[in-house]
Amino acid sequence: QVQLVETGGGLVQAGGSLRLSCAASGRTFSSFTMGWFRQGSGKEREFVARDIGGVSGTYYADSVKGRFTISRDNAKNTVYLQMNSLKPEDSAVYYCAASTIWGASAPRYYNNWGQGTQVTVSS
Numbered sequence: 454q455v456q457l458v459e460t461g462g463g464l465v466q467a468g469g470s471l472r473l474s475c476a477a478s479g480r481t482f483s484s485f486t487m488g489w490f491r492q493g494s495g496k497e498r499e500f501v502a503r504d505i506g507g508v509s510g511t512y513y514a515d516s517v518k519g520r521f522t523i524s525r526d527n528a529k530n531t532v533y534l535q536m537n538s539l540k541p542e543d544s545a546v547y548y549c550a551a552s553t554i555w556g557a558s559a560p561r562y563y564n565n566w567g568q569g570t571q572v573t574v575s576s
Contacts, residue, residue: 459473460475460476485552521536
């Protein structure tokens, strides 16, 4: 089991940037696939990005590719989501999650979730 706490959400204008952080505690952080998901109002939770660690270990949803960057610092047990060129449709609660399934991108494969952090992008 791993505990996850997200920080860094907030209100930003369209075109702006935010960086989300997710601090993990518990089991060995480096062994997990770490993912970011989001859930907009009235929508299902959707995959944003994941990192399995190592070279070429990242994967993104098409909707954020080229704008968002996931990264991890295993020494700090932290995963980040740098979000640039934000759009109003990026507004959602963003969740950090950990999976023991290598390369997982579907929410059902993640069994450790943070509490979420709200991101609101104004037009």
